[in-house]
Amino acid sequence: MSTLVQKYGGSSLANRKKIEKVADRVQKAWDEWERVVVIVSAMGDTTDELINLAHEIADDPDPREMDMLLNTGEQISISLLTMALQKRDIPAVSLTGSQLGVATTDRHQKARIKDIDQDRVQEELDRGRVVVAAGFQGVTEDNEYTTLGRGGSDTTAVALAAKLEARCEIYTDVAGIHTCDPGLVERARCLEKISYEEMMEMASLGAEVIHPRAVELACKYEVPLYVGDAFSQDEGTDIGEETEYLEESVITGMAVNLDDIQINLRGVKKRKDMLSKIFETFGEAGINIDMISQLMNGENKMQLSFTAPAEDFQETEKILKSREQSWNVKNWWINEDICKMSVIGPGMRSQPGVAASVFNLMQQYDIMVRMVTTSEIKISWLIPTADHEKAAELVAREFDLAD
Amino acid sequence: MSTLVQKYGGSSLANRKKIEKVADRVQKAWDEWERVVVIVSAMGDTTDELINLAHEIADDPDPREMDMLLNTGEQISISLLTMALQKRDIPAVSLTGSQLGVATTDRHQKARIKDIDQDRVQEELDRGRVVVAAGFQGVTEDNEYTTLGRGGSDTTAVALAAKLEARCEIYTDVAGIHTCDPGLVERARCLEKISYEEMMEMASLGAEVIHPRAVELACKYEVPLYVGDAFSQDEGTDIGEETEYLEESVITGMAVNLDDIQINLRGVKKRKDMLSKIFETFGEAGINIDMISQLMNGENKMQLSFTAPAEDFQETEKILKSREQSWNVKNWWINEDICKMSVIGPGMRSQPGVAASVFNLMQQYDIMVRMVTTSEIKISWLIPTADHEKAAELVAREFDLAD
Numbered sequence: 079m080s081t082l083v084q085k086y087g088g089s090s091l092a093n094r095k096k097i098e099k100v101a102d103r104v105q106k107a108w109d110e111w112e113r114v115v116v117i118v119s120a121m122g123d124t125t126d127e128l129i130n131l132a133h134e135i136a137d138d139p140d141p142r143e144m145d146m147l148l149n150t151g152e153q154i155s156i157s158l159l160t161m162a163l164q165k166r167d168i169p170a171v172s173l174t175g176s177q178l179g180v181a182t183t184d185r186h187q188k189a190r191i192k193d194i195d196q197d198r199v200q201e202e203l204d205r206g207r208v209v210v211a212a213g214f215q216g217v218t219e220d221n222e223y224t225t226l227g228r229g230g231s232d233t234t235a236v237a238l239a240a241k242l243e244a245r246c247e248i249y250t251d252v253a254g255i256h257t258c259d260p261g262l263v264e265r266a267r268c269l270e271k272i273s274y275e276e277m278m279e280m281a282s283l284g285a286e287v288i289h290p291r292a293v294e295l296a297c298k299y300e301v302p303l304y305v306g307d308a309f310s311q312d313e314g315t316d317i318g319e320e321t322e323y324l325e326e327s328v329i330t331g332m333a334v335n336l337d338d339i340q341i342n343l344r345g346v347k348k349r350k351d352m353l354s355k356i357f358e359t360f361g362e363a364g365i366n367i368d369m370i371s372q373l374m375n376g377e378n379k380m381q382l383s384f385t386a387p388a389e390d391f392q393e394t395e396k397i398l399k400s401r402e403q404s405w406n407v408k409n410w411w412i413n414e415d416i417c418k419m420s421v422i423g424p425g426m427r428s429q430p431g432v433a434a435s436v437f438n439l440m441q442q443y444d445i446m447v448r449m450v451t452t453s454e455i456k457i458s459w460l461i462p463t464a465d466h467e468k469a470a471e472l473v474a475r476e477f478d479l480a481d
Numbered sequence: 482m483s484t485l486v487q488k489y490g491g492s493s494l495a496n497r498k499k500i501e502k503v504a505d506r507v508q509k510a511w512d513e514w515e516r517v518v519v520i521v522s523a524m525g526d527t528t529d530e531l532i533n534l535a536h537e538i539a540d541d542p543d544p545r546e547m548d549m550l551l552n553t554g555e556q557i558s559i560s561l562l563t564m565a566l567q568k569r570d571i572p573a574v575s576l577t578g579s580q581l582g583v584a585t586t587d588r589h590q591k592a593r594i595k596d597i598d599q600d601r602v603q604e605e606l607d608r609g610r611v612v613v614a615a616g617f618q619g620v621t622e623d624n625e626y627t628t629l630g631r632g633g634s635d636t637t638a639v640a641l642a643a644k645l646e647a648r649c650e651i652y653t654d655v656a657g658i659h660t661c662d663p664g665l666v667e668r669a670r671c672l673e674k675i676s677y678e679e680m681m682e683m684a685s686l687g688a689e690v691i692h693p694r695a696v697e698l699a700c701k702y703e704v705p706l707y708v709g710d711a712f713s714q715d716e717g718t719d720i721g722e723e724t725e726y727l728e729e730s731v732i733t734g735m736a737v738n739l740d741d742i743q744i745n746l747r748g749v750k751k752r753k754d755m756l757s758k759i760f761e762t763f764g765e766a767g768i769n770i771d772m773i774s775q776l777m778n779g780e781n782k783m784q785l786s787f788t789a790p791a792e793d794f795q796e797t798e799k800i801l802k803s804r805e806q807s808w809n810v811k812n813w814w815i816n817e818d819i820c821k822m823s824v825i826g827p828g829m830r831s832q833p834g835v836a837a838s839v840f841n842l843m844q845q846y847d848i849m850v851r852m853v854t855t856s857e858i859k860i861s862w863l864i865p866t867a868d869h870e871k872a873a874e875l876v877a878r879e880f881d882l883a884d
C-alpha cells in the first residue's frame with residue numbers, strides 16, 4: 079500500500095497561520111495517498127527558548143533533564159497540527175516519540191535510533207488516520223526520554239519511511255537543493271534530482287537543507303527522498319539512486335563554507351604514529367576534522383594542514399598549546415581567513431579535467447589556492463575569505479550552475 | 482521509613498527566581514526527611530497559554546489532543562526544578578505522570594486515577610534520589626496521556642502520599658486555611674488545624690486553597706495533609722482526623738460565595754417522581770446543584786428553590802424553557818443577585834443554637850435571608866449580594882473568626 083511520510087521543520091510551524099498552511103498541505107497529501115504520516119519539529123524558536131530557560135537555572139544542565147525539557151517542544155507541535163487537521167475533518171492522531179516506538183540508545187541529547195516498533199503507527203494507519211508524530215524524540219529500554227541531536231527530525235522521518243517502505247518528503251523554508259547558494263550566486267538553479275552520494279557531500283558542505291545523517295540513512299535503506307519548500311508549489315528536489323543521463327553535466331553543485339578554520343603545523347618530526355595520534359586527539363575532543371593535507375619538508379620533518387569548524391577554535395588552540403612539545407611541532411598557526419569551496423558531481427569520475435579547470439580559473443583571476451583535497455566526486459579548496467564571492471561567480475559560470 | 486510528598490502549584494513556579502526558592506525549600510525537606518517526592522504543576526500561566534494556543538487553531542479541540550498539549554506544561558516544570566536541585570548537589574530525577582505510573586481512566590481532560598504503580602518511584606527513592614514528578618497527568622492502559630482536570634495536581638500528590646504512606650504538604654500562594662476570606666474580613670485567622678470533614682465543606686464553598694477532591698482522597702486514606710505558603714516561614718494549616726478540644730470553638734470558619742445563582746420554580750404540580758426528574762436533568766447536563774429547598778403550596782402544588790454555579794446560567798435557562806411544559810411549572814425565575822454564606826464547625830453538633838444566632842443577626846441588621854439549608858456541621862443561607870460585606874463582618878464578629 080502506498081505510504082507517504084512528510085516532515086515539516088520548525089520554521090514551517092512557527093505560528094498559527096503556518097500550522098494552518100501545513101494542514102492544507104497535509105490535506106492535499108491525504109487526498110492523494112492511501113496512508114500519510116507527518117513528522118514535525120518544535121514550533122519556530124521553541125527549542126532555543128527551552129534551552130535558554132534551562133541555562134537560566136543551570137550552566138551545565140543534566141542531559142537527561144534537557145531531554146525531558148526539549149521533548150515538550152515537538153509534543154506541542156503534534157497536538158496543534160492534529161487539531162488543525164481534525165478541523166478539516168481529517169481523522170488524525172498525534173503520537174510522541176515514545177508512542178511512535180522510536181527505541182534509541184541511552185545517550186541523552188545525542189541518542190541514536192536502534193529500531194522503530196511499528197505496531198502503534200500501523201494500527202493507527204489501518205484505522206484510516208493520519209499519524210502526526212514527534213520527530214527528534216525517542217525512548218530507551220528503561221522508558222527514559224531521549225533526543226536525537228542535530229538533524230533528529232529528518233532522521234526520524236527517514237527511519238520511519240524506511241520501516242514503512244514509504245516515500246519521504248522533507249519540507250523546509252527553501253525551495254530544494256540548489257546548484258549553489260542563491261544568496262551568493264544569483265540565479266542558482268534548483269536541482270530536479272540528485273543522488274544520495276552527491277547529496278551527502280552537499281549536505282556536509284553547508285547546504286543545510288537536510289542533515290547528512292538523514293541522507294545516509296535514506297541511502298542505506300533506499301528511501302525515495304524529496305526536499306522542498308513547505309509553502310510553495312514550486313517543484314523541489316528528488317534524492318535517490320544515481321541515474322545516468324546521456325549527456326551528464328560534470329558538476330551538480332557547488333558549496334561555499336565560511337565557517338572553517340585552517341590549522342597548520344610545521345616541522346613536525348616524522349614518526350610512524352604521529353598522524354593517527356594527532357587526529358585521535360582531535361576526535362576525542364569531538365572536533366570534526368575535514369580537509370587534510372600532508373607533505374614532507376626535507377628528510378625527517380613533515381608539514382600538516384587540516385580544517386576544522388570555526389566554533390572549535392578555542393578548543394583547537396588549547397590542544398595545540400598543550401601538545402606542541404609531545405608532538406614535536408616546531409611551529410603552528412591557525413588561519414581564520416579562509417573560505418572552503420567545493421564542487422560536487424559524479425561526472426568528475428569520467429572527466430578528469432575538473433581540477434585543472436578550477437586551478438586555471440583561480441590563477442587567471444589571481445585567487446590564491448591555499449589547500450586542495452579531492453575525492454571521487456568532489457574537489458575542495460581553500461581560498462582567502464575576501465575572494466569568495468568572486469570565486470563563486472566564476473565557478474558557477476564555468477560549470478553552468480546558474481541560469 | 483519516613484517519606485514526605487510536597488506539592489508546589491503553578492504560581493510558586495512562575496519564573497526562575499521562584500523555582501530557585503522552591504528548590505531551597507525542597508533542600509530543607511531533603512535535610513530533614515529520609516525520602517522526598519515533589520509534585521509540581523505547570524509554571525505560572527503556562528496551562529492557560531497552551532489552552533489559548535489550541536483555541537487559536539480549533540474552537541472545540543479534541544480532548545485527547547488537549548491532553549497531549551497540556552501534558553507539556555508540567556514536563557517543563559519537572560525538568561527545570563530537577564536542574565535547580567542538581568545544582569544544589571541534591572540527587573534528583575524528574576518523572577512524567579506516565580513514568581510515575583499514574584494509571585487513569587480514559588476520560589480525557591477529566592481522567593480519574595485508578596492506581597499508581599510505585600515501582601519506578603520506589604526504585605528512585607531507594608537510590609537516594611529526590612523524585613520530582615508531574616502532577617495533573619496520567620496514562621491509560623493503551624499508553625494514552627490524560628489529565629486529571631481541576632485539582633489534578635493536588636490529587637496526584639495526595640494519591641501518591643497515600644501509596645507511600647507519606648505526609649503530604651501542599652504549597653500554594655496563601656498562608657493556609659483561614660477562618661474566612663482575608664480579603665473580605667480583616668484579620669481573619671489562619672487555622673492551625675482543621676478536620677478533613679470541615680475542610681471538604683470549606684473547600685467546596687470557595688476557600689479554594691486545596692481541591693475538595695484531594696481532601697476527600699486524603700480523608701479516605703488518612704493521609705496527613707498540610708497546606709501552607711510556599712514562600713513564607715509562617716505556619717500553615719494541618720488537615721487530619723477530627724480532634725476534640727476541651728473547649729471547642731463552635732464555628733471553624735465561614736465561606737462567602739458570590740458565584741451562584743438561585744433557581745425558583747413555583748406552582749409545580751405534585752408528582753412522586755418530579756423532584757428526581759428535575760435533578761436528573763440538571764445532573765445529566767453537568768450542572769452541579771447545591772442548596773435545595775422545597776415547600777408545598779396548597780394541596781397539589783410545590784415550590785422549589787435551588788442554587789447552581791453562575792457559569793451555568795445559560796444552560797440552566799435553556800433547560801427550564803424547554804421543560805416548563807412537561808414539568809408542569811407555572812412560573813419560574815432565576816435570581817442572580819445572591820450571595821451564599823456558610824458557617825462550618827463540628828461544634829454545631831453539640832450546640833444547636835448556631836442557626837438561631839445567624840438568623841437573629843441577619844434580622845437585627847435588616848439583611849434578608851432568602852433560603853437556608855443545614856447539614857451536621859454546616860449552615861448555608863442566601864442573602865442579597867449588596868449585603869455580603871456587612872454580613873461577613875457581623876458573622877466573623879459573632880463567632881470570633883477574626884482577631
